[in-house]
Amino acid sequence: MPEHARPAPRICPTCDGFAAVKVTRGGRDRHGHLHTITAHCTDCHGTGHARTARTREGARV
Numbered sequence: 001m002p003e004h005a006r007p008a009p010r011i012c013p014t015c016d017g018f019a020a021v022k023v024t025r026g027g028r029d030r031h032g033h034l035h036t037i038t039a040h041c042t043d044c045h046g047t048g049h050a051r052t053a054r055t056r057e058g059a060r061v
Helices: none
Strands: 020-028 034-040
Antiparallel strands (some): 020 034
């Protein structure tokens, strides 16, 4: 019997799978920690996966 495996999710071509990154704003607080912000990929919205284009078949006659 053949086994059906789900296809691997497509990696977002814009961020190459690195959807969220920490960016330093420069400077440190009084405890020595860096000031950082989180930036998310605008195309995949932070998931790292591209949406697959689903094609629907028309009604068969």
